[in-house]
Amino acid sequence: MENTLRAFRRAVELGADACELDVHRTADGVIVVHHDPVFPDGAPIASLPAAEVTARTVRGEPIPTLDAVFEAVGDRLRLYCELKGAATAEGTLAVIARHRRPIPLPFDAARGQDLGAAALHAFDHRQVLRAGQLAPATPRGVLEVSYPIDATAAARAVDARDCWRHVDCIDEAFIRAAHADGRRVIAWTVNRGDLMTRLAGWGVDAICTDDVALARNVLTGTEG
Numbered sequence: 262m263e264n265t266l267r268a269f270r271r272a273v274e275l276g277a278d279a280c281e282l283d284v285h286r287t288a289d290g291v292i293v294v295h296h297d298p299v300f301p302d303g304a305p306i307a308s309l310p311a312a313e314v315t316a317r318t319v320r321g322e323p324i325p326t327l328d329a330v331f332e333a334v335g336d337r338l339r340l341y342c343e344l345k346g347a348a349t350a351e352g353t354l355a356v357i358a359r360h361r362r363p364i365p366l367p368f369d370a371a372r373g374q375d376l377g378a379a380a381l382h383a384f385d386h387r388q389v390l391r392a393g394q395l396a397p398a399t400p401r402g403v404l405e406v407s408y409p410i411d412a413t414a415a416a417r418a419v420d421a422r423d424c425w426r427h428v429d430c431i432d433e434a435f436i437r438a439a440h441a442d443g444r445r446v447i448a449w450t451v452n453r454g455d456l457m458t459r460l461a462g463w464g465v466d467a468i469c470t471d472d473v474a475l476a477r478n479v480l481t482g483t484e485g
Contacts, residue, residue, distance in 0.1 A: 262319075264319065266323075266330065266333050272338060273334055275477070279338055282330065282341070284327055284343065284345060285306040285345050286306075288307060289310045292327040293311060294325050294329075306346070311326065327342070327356045332360070335360050339378055339379065342379065343381075349388065350381065354381075357396075379399070380402060380423065382404055382421075386421075389421055390418075390419040401419065401423070402425045402447065403416050403423070405424070412439065413438060416444050417442065424445065425449060428448045428449065432463070433463040433464075436463045447466060451470050452472050458479055
């Protein structure tokens with residue numbers, strides 16, 4: 262059900278603060294939301310027009326455009342868009358600009374930041390850099406599955422606010438280093454309550470999970 266309108270609406274029902282989703286650019290320049298760049302039949306999203314992409318389904322659910330996701334839940338969820346494939350930064354920023362609106366999401370008083378209604382991140386840090394050149398006010402993040410010696414070098418290199426890091430590559434020292442450098446740490450993908458508790462104790466800024474109900478119970482102290 263991931264990356265479908267049904268999934269995003271369900272996240273709202275479960276009380277999620279935000280959703281992470283994957284975006285690709287079609288052959289005619291439309292930004293669509295889907296995990297993989299290639300369909301099971303081998304057809305790359307980037308080679309197909311939007312009409313053909315959105316006519317396909319995932320577990321019976323149509324593949325949505327990013328515009329459709331914003332229209333469905335953009336005033337109730339913060340959307341974190343992972344840029345996948347070439348030239349997705351420009352189109353994604355254009356969609357965000359079309360749907361820019363004030364939404365009732367909490368101001369992060371502890372860090373003194375207005376987190377905004379949408380943000381971008383990517384493993385391809387060149388796209389994060391490009392997004393910053395095009396729209397410096399839009400928050401950005403870098404994805405990593407490593408623990409470099411200079412903990413925040415990648416984020417600094419592209420002026421990214423968020424360090425998206427696999428949970429196995431996060432410890433308290435890294436979170437302290439990121440905060441000292443003015444960055445936020447988002448841990449992914451965390452589906453165990455004990456890990457959520459540990460990360461929260463270390464001061465992680467956000468947890469990306471497949472189990473929203475568990476996360477809310479653990480982080481609000483109502484588990485069990």
